[in-house]
Each structure stands twice: as C-alpha cells, then as structure tokens.
Amino acid sequence: MQYAEWEPHYREILEYFGFDRAGDEEAARILASLLDCDNLISLVTIADGNEVTVCGNAPCLKKDLDAIHGVVFAADAAAEVLDDAGILPDAVFTDLDGATDRLIEMNRQGTIVVVHAHGDNIPLLKHWVPRFPGRIVGTTQAAPLPHVHNFGGFTDGDRAAFAAHELGAARITLAGFDLDDKDVDPLKRGKLFWARKLLALIGITA
Numbered sequence: 035m036q037y038a039e040w041e042p043h044y045r046e047i048l049e050y051f052g053f054d055r056a057g058d059e060e061a062a063r064i065l066a067s068l069l070d071c072d073n074l075i076s077l078v079t080i081a082d083g084n085e086v087t088v089c090g091n092a093p094c095l096k097k098d099l100d101a102i103h104g105v106v107f108a109a110d111a112a113a114e115v116l117d118d119a120g121i122l123p124d125a126v127f128t129d130l131d132g133a134t135d136r137l138i139e140m141n142r143q144g145t146i147v148v149v150h151a152h153g154d155n156i157p158l159l160k161h162w163v164p165r166f167p168g169r170i171v172g173t174t175q176a177a178p179l180p181h182v183h184n185f186g187g188f189t190d191g192d193r194a195a196f197a198a199h200e201l202g203a204a205r206i207t208l209a210g211f212d213l214d215d216k217d218v219d220p221l222k223r224g225k226l227f228w229a230r231k232l233l234a235l236i237g238i239t240a
C-alpha cells in the first residue's frame with residue numbers, strides 16, 4: 035500500500051492507542067542511521083510471484099504447522115515456534131519486543147530480518163540492529179525514508195501480510211492467527227482488532 039493511502043489509517047491508529055507520531059518519526063530516523071545498506075531486493079525476490087504463508091504467533095500456530103507452504107514470513111516470536119519445528123523462516127517481521135539470540139542465529143542462516151521502528155522500541159533498535167550478521171530490511175509506520183520502508187500494516191503479523199501483498203506475492207495464506215483470542219491483555223486485544231481491520235483492506239479475512 036502506498037503511503038498516501040496508508041496515512042489516514044495510521045492517523046486513526048495513533049488516535050486509538052494514543053501513540054506519538056513524533057516518536058515514530060524519530061525511531062525511523064534512528065533506524066535509517068543504523069542501516070548501512072538496503073536488502074529490499076532480497077525480500078522482493080523471495081515474495082514476487084510466489085505463494086507466501088504468513089505465520090502469526092497465536093497458540094494455534096502449532097496446530098497449523100502442516101498447512102505451511104511456499105515462502106514463509108514469520109511474525110516476531112512465531113519464528114521460534116517455526117524454528118523448533120525445523121522450519122527456517124524466509125523472513126521475520128519484528129519490532130524486536132520478542133527478540134532473542136535465536137533471531138541472530140536465524141539471520142546468520144539466511145532469514146531476512148524486517149525490523150520495524152516505532153516510538154516505543156528505540157532502545158531495542160539500538161541494541162539489536164548492530165548485532166545482526168545477515169540481511170536486514172527497515173520499516174516504519176510513519177513516512178518512509180531511504181532504507182526504511184512502509185508497506186502498510188501495524189502489528190508484526192499484518193505488516194508481514196502487507197509486505198507480501200505490496201511485493202507481489204501470488205497468494206497469501208495465514209497460519210497461527212487467532213484475532214479473537216481472549217487470552218491476551220487489553221493492549222494486545224486492541225492490536226488484534228486493528229490487525230483484522232487492516233488485513234481486510236488487502237482482501238484477507240482473518
């Protein structure tokens with residue numbers, strides 16, 4: 035989704051959660067300064083024209099493992115569930131709130147880490163980004179910058195689906211999504227509410 039189309043949704047999200055746009059913009063500038071190259075072309079190469087399974091981290095992911103096929107995009111901690119099952123994700127979309135050294139190892143083995151900057155993860159960006167040994171792509175939910183892209187989307191899971199859509203995936207299938215999960219805190223419930231609303235914009239019912 036182009037930024038001009040995304041921006042009104044972003045404005046609504048800021049208002050809904052009370053997040054600060056200036057913080058998101060500062061985080062995007064910091065991420066840009068931490069990245070010395072852009073691996074967008076690698077992400078395009080794996081997604082364009084291909085079937086992509088986007089894996090969220092709902093408890094049902096373990097039951098959905100058999101349905102995973104094609105290119106695998108993992109949302110944050112879903113990557114570790116996949117890794118435990120012997121599936122190395124092609125890309126992990128993360129705002130780093132669940133990052134561990136296992137993500138470093140997956141990145142070393144070839145997984146592209148798509149790092150999202152926002153106003154509440156600046157210390158995590160500074161800690162983790164310089165430590166990744168492999169390919170990184172930067173994203174923001176605010177205006178894009180050189181090396182820091184905005185494909186649309188908000189939570190790690192729906193952003194992965196927006197990226198697949200924007201980068202030309204032939205088909206997008208979800209695994210490990212339970213957006214009605216009641217076993218989550220109120221902030222997460224709000225995020226899952228938005229994930230459903232946003233996925234509908236790109237024709238995905240979840």
Ligand SMILES: Nc1ncnc2c1ncn2[C@@H]1O[C@H](COP(=O)(O)OP(=O)(O)OP(=O)(O)O)[C@@H](O)[C@H]1O
Binds near residue numbers: 089129131213
């Ligand atoms: N029931 C669920 N609980 C958690 N995540 C879910 C669920 N269903 C789908 N997802 C998707 O899986 C993604 C990764 O989940 P994880 O628990 O690792 O969350 P997170 O890193 O805290 O997410 P975020 O940073 O987006 O808030 C979420 O961003 C969301 O899009």
Ligand SMILES: Nc1nc2c(c(=O)[nH]1)N=C(CO)CN2
Binds near residue numbers: 058153154188
């Ligand atoms: N400012 C801000 N932006 C976000 C946040 C967050 O906690 N704060 N969480 C996200 C992942 O769900 C995506 N974007």
Ligand SMILES: [Mg+2]
Binds near residue numbers: 129130132190
């Ligand atoms: Mg996260």
